[in-house]
Every structure is written in structure tokens, then in C-alpha cells.
Amino acid sequence: MLKFIRALIQPYRRTLCVIFLAMLVEAGMSLAAPWPLKIILDDVVKKHGQPTGISRFMYDHFAHGDPMHFAAVIAILFVVIAILGSVASYIDNYYTESVGQWVAYDLRLKVYTHLQRLSLGYYSTHETGSILSTLTTDIQTIQGFASSQTLNILVDMLTIVCMLGLMFWLNWDFTLIALAVTPFLLLFVSRFKKSVKAATHEVRKQQSEIVSVVQEGLQSMQVVEAFGQEKTEERMLADVSQSAVNAALKARSVKSLLSPVVSITVAACTALVLWRGSALILAGSMSIGSLTVYLAYLSRFFKPVKDLATTTNAIAQVSVGTERVRAILDADGSIPDDPNGIEPESLRGEIEMRHVAFGYDAETKVLSDVSVTIKPGDFVGVVGMTGSGKSTLMSLLPRFYDVSSGELLVDGEDVRKYKLAWLRNQIGYVMQETILFRGTILDNILFGHPGATRDDAIEAAKLANADEFITRMPLGYDTVVGERGSTLSGGQRQRIGIARVMIRRNPILLLDEPTAALDTESEKLVIDGLEKLMRDKTVIAIAHRLSTIRNANLILVLANGVIAESGTHEELLSRNGIYAGLYHVQFNAASETATEISSPIDQTRNIECPVP
């Protein structure tokens, strides 16, 4: 963990040096603080012998042998010590906060960048809520620790060593008695460390569960309300909250024991020192001033020990936070990106699959042996039962996942030979539902090609049949859409989605049933937009409604992980196989529906592939 934190604070080592120096001054001033009192008590008030050492020097040179002058000098010294300590403390706090903030900034970006590189498979097995919680709470915990605690521990150690030296110098056998209890205290602190860490782990786990439940609930509010499941959601939150409270209370019973145990030990030591000290003063072998310094040091000596006890808690929290952050950073699911990957000027759009196999896990293959060649400019339809692997097949092209075996070639080169970002930039993707981001409609269209202009975006929107509804809005292209585009209809979102892809001018286009969720009226407008988008591109379109791919140059029928049939619509019908079966089921169902409701619409529309 320390190695990880050291790497994080490495870029700020200069500032850390300043903080460390400030901390040293602070520690020095805290060591010096009780001495003016001792000098006043022993050398001014009680005139306990003649001042010696540095005290003698000040007495002779600054006070000209006058006790009241000397008292004034010591009073000024007291203020100077306080000012130096305060200035050092200001510098320490000021820079500590800035280092902490920048460390958190770096870490947040590092984790987020890594998350973006991970293959989509990572997100199927990890909860978004837990990731969110790590990006916020865990990083915040590390932020506090990285900047202040690491140095604090160092300075605490240094202060302890210096104090011990001074205490032994004042009265060594007395010091031994007072500190006899320290090893037991340290043992106690370290024994508790393990249980505090385990308890903290559980608390963080439960806290991120809360984020997961709330996040999922808020995102699915419409479904929750539609099914009247508000109570179920509330109960789920109550359950995880209860577990979080239980875990926190369990951690509390461990944590709250530390501080009182240390305080009682300190009180016992102080009592011993008071009792023994009084005896030594009465016997004339110790001055009142020395006892005062002794008492002040004793409380200060145990403060770092006490700090170390509370730091145990902070260390437990930060090590749990670090483990969670590292679990993300060490996740090895990223799609490899060849640093010497090629980035040709343009792409013709030829796609070839050679014995491609793929499975989300090692046991189950979704695709077992797929081979096909798609010529540039071809329109290819992919059909098959639900779960047959159509979307999976498509997701291999932009390398959301890499093939398990076989080869996937684009323009004759293995997709892994291209630079990943470049490859993805060549591919336009229109999905069943377009996800929009919070921002203006213009921002959402430009998301497809951030370098494009407002005019480019308007032109794309016109081609996608989106311009007419956008310009009817009071703020037009500057209208702000809600989270995930919730303020627009499904058809409007799809048309913005098409404009977003249109603006990219990609040679390859992937359509994952973009009209599936639309009514007939919206569908017409979307299809019209899509037809313009598809011109001169290699298009692979998944279709449940077979009418949408009737004109495809090639239709692939996926079944049992292989291409069971392929050909044009007419060829496949005449073969009388799976495709013909699917077509007849849709056609007959549509005829029945059409007879029942006398619908004028395309008879094969709105009837989907049967679910097995």
C-alpha cells in the first residue's frame, strides 16, 4: 500500500519537502513550548540556583542580570515560539490540502481512464454502484491520507524520539518508570489494527451496496413506478442500509475502545509522574520547572501514540480504499491496443470472418465457427432466434470483445493490427435505443464527431429527419435534454442517434435493430434517415423484422453458433429452411393481425422472430 501511495505522491515531492520542513518546525516548536514556563518557574520566580546554559546566556546578554527584564525576554520568546509554530502550521495545512486535492485528481483520472479501456465484459461482472463508490469515497479517503497522514506519522515518530531524548536528559530513571507501559500500549494498538481493518472493509462494502441500490433504483424509476414496486425498492434500500448500519456499529465497538484505553493509560502514567515528581521536588532533587516540562512532554509524548491509535483507523480505511482502487486498476480486462497499430488514410469497408469463435466465458461458446466475407458497400442482414449471438457477432467488429479463436479482418488486416481508437472511429453504431447525454441537442450530435461544426450538425440532423422536430423546440439545437435523453421520445432519440452517426461519415455502419422500439410513424422517419445514412457504406444490420432487410445483398442466419444459412431474401425463401420458416411465421401472423384490424401497414412489420 505504501508503495502505491508513494507512487501517487511522487510528482509532488517538492511540495512535500516544504510540508515536511514546516512539520519539523511545528514539532520543534511544540518541543520548545514548555521551556519558557520552566525558565520562569525555576530561574525567575524561584531563583532555583543560577541560570545555566542558554538560560544564563540570555540572562546576561538580553536582561543585563535584571530578573524582570529576563521575564520579559522569556515572555517574548514564548510568543515567538507560538508565532513560528503557527506559521509552520499554516504552511503545512495549506500545502497538505493542495497535495491531497491533486493526488485525488490524478487518481480519479487514472481510474476512470483505466475503466474506459476495460472491455465491456468487466461491466457485466462488476456493479456500477460499487465502481462509483470507489471513484468518489475511496479516492477521497486516500486523498486525506496521502497528503497528511504519511508525513504526520513520520513527524510523530521524530517528535517521540526527540522527546524521549530530552526526557532522559532531564531524569532518566524517572522516564523509565513513566514509559514502562508504552510497549503494552503499542501491542494493544497493533492487536486492534486487524479487527479495525476487517470491520472497515465490511462498512465500505455495505456503503457501496447502498450506492448500487440507489443508482439502479433511480435509473429504473419508470419501470419501478409502472410495476408499482416502490415498496420493494424501499425495502431493498432499507435492507442494505440496515446492513451498513450494523457493519458500522460493529466497527464502532472496536474503534471506540482504542481512544479510551490510550487516555486511561496516559492518565495512569501522569498520576505516577505527579506522585513521584512531588517526592523528588520535596527531596530537592528535581525543580518544579522540570516537573512542568516533564508533564507537558508526557502528554505530548502520548499524543503521537494516541494519534498512532487513531491513525490505525485511518490506515485501515485507506488500505481498504487502496485495495478497492487497485482492484479496478489491476483488472486485466482491457482490450490490447497495439502501440504500433496501423492507421490507414481510409477504409474500403471489406469485412471477413474466418472460423471466428467467441464466448463470454471459457465454458460457453456463443459463436463456434463463423466464416463470411462482406464486400465494401454491401448491405448485410443478420437474423436468428433471440440469444443466437447476433449482437455478439456485431460487437466483435469495434473490438468491444476480441475473438476467442479465428480471425476477423477488415480490408484484409486483422482488426487487432489497427489502432483501437482509429478502428472504432471508422465504425458508426446505431443501437436499439440511443442513449443521449445531459447537454444540448447540438452537443449530443457533435458527440459523434467533436471536431465538426454547428452547420455540419444541422446538415446531419436534416438528413436524419431530426431537424424538423428540433427547430420546433423553443431553443432549437440548444435545447437541453434530460439525463439519458429522457425529455425526448424514442423516435426523436433515434433520429438524433442517426444524426450523431451521420456526422462521422464512417465507411462501416452497424445497425442493431434501430427501429425495434418505435411506432410505425416514427419508424418511417427513422428508416428514411437510415437509408440516407447507409448510402455507400458497408452495412451490417440485425433484424427481427425481416421486412427491414429484404433488400440486403446478403442475409446471414445465425443458429447454434454458426451461420446456418446465407443468401439473398429470395434465395433463402426458395431454400425453405430456417429463414423461410421465420418469414412464414411472421407473414402469417401479420396476415392474421391485418385481417383482424385491417391494418394498412406492411404485413411483415411488427412481428418479431419467435422466442424459442
Ligand SMILES: Nc1ncnc2c1ncn2[C@@H]1O[C@H](COP(=O)(O)OP(=O)(O)OP(=O)(O)O)[C@@H](O)[C@H]1O
Ligand atoms: N455481456 C454478456 N456476458 C455474458 N453473456 C452474455 C453477454 N451478452 C450476451 N450474453 C449471452 O450471449 C448469448 C448471445 O447474446 P446476444 O445478445 O448476442 O444475442 P442476440 O441474438 O443479439 O439476442 P437478441 O435477439 O435477443 O438481441 C446469450 O445467451 C446471452 O445470454
